[in-house]
């Protein structure tokens with residue numbers, strides 16, 4: 001078997017004036033009287049190939065459709081007219097998989113591209129996005145390993161969880177109704193008593209009715225929880241993680257960012273410390289901008305966006321009003337109207353990428369909050385057990401990884417940040 005060369009290595013100049021075997025797919029194709037030019041794509045790069053008229057496979061090469069897969073043997077020549085500066089003059093050509101009338105051509109709608117996502121994932125745009133996405137997922141594991149966190153897994157079939165309304169129901173053997181998990185938080189909280197610092201990376205499911213550019217019904221959620229951690233430690237952990245992700249992408253994917261037309265200067269700026277403001281200060285900023293938000297109301301997306309316009313880094317907003325926060329976010333002792341929590345809002349896209357908080361240790365307070373939110377404290381007995389046996393102060397957060405991919409890559413919707421998106425309307429392919 002021949003040894004196949006990565007196209008990127010050829011473009012790097014390692015095979016100039018040499019013969020190589022390459023394999024991949026036909027990306028573009030055009031014929032003139034004398035020559036056929038086609039662009040061959042593999043996962044690493046694309047290169048122009050030329051077939052001269054005198055070759056006995058000229059007619060075969062002429063009829064190759066877009067996305068035909070093939071082996072090519074040929075001579076690498078520097079040529080400034082070729083995209084990438086190099087060209088392969090083809091000596092041998094073997095078709096591996098035919099492809100005729102590939103359904104995706106120019107001028108197709110976004111909706112159509114979602115219908116044929118199983119084919120569109122080979123577009124150079126999606127390849128670039130998915131490479132960056134892969135860097136981000138790897139970097140999450142690297143970061144937490146470096147910080148001494150254990151990688152744990154929580155179940156996805158759950159009985160109940162925070163704000164059950166937005167969850168998907170699953171029929172479990174006709175015996176009971178379960179739900180698909182929308183956060184691993186409670187399980188991570190249970191695990192800190194043995195492991196102290198834990199994180200997980202997996203899907204979360206939300207029956208979001210909202211048709212926005214930033215909501216999926218199945219998204220990838222990175223969550224961490226640490227014993228002995230307070231709000232300040234949590235903010236530091238979050239900003240270190242986000243900047244680690246940005247720096248990893250800069251280190252590994254400058255080329256992909258450029259090809260996506262992304263100005264990566266903004267990512268260079270994502271280094272600690274991030275600006276921190278309180279919810280109350282956020283209301284003052286909004287007021288100066290002519291947007292009146294009554295104290296006690298959660299921030300809506302247009303308000304989040306407006307706040308981020310004042311910063312060129314992610315901004316950490318802390319101390320939201322207790323009464324609109326989830327029951328486990330504790331009251332601030334100095335100002336009991338407020339909760340010891342944070343959201344991190346990303347610049348440019350202007351939405352939340354992280355939500356986190358200290359966790360309430362007071363069972364009675366949590367029961368009271370649940371009743372106020374018309375929930376039943378009896379459903380949370382095992383969670384309260386965690387406060388009964390050696391309770392410790394602790395904190396944690398959840399990061400929407402697809403949202404980070406969307407922001408870093410600059411794609412216009414979260415649907416383009418994941419290979420096979422799930423939304424209210426989109427359940428296949």
Ligand code: ATP
Nearest residue numbers: 206208214215216219352353354355398399400403
């Ligand atoms: P939003 O108000 O934007 O819907 P949220 O307050 O519901 O966010 P959390 O419950 O705090 O979000 O979830 C933690 C993180 O998970 C969010 O900061 C966000 O990055 C991400 N996230 C939440 N819901 C979705 C979703 N439907 N699709 C993609 N990411 C999501």
Ligand code: MG
Nearest residue numbers: 166206208215
């Ligand atoms: Mg939400």
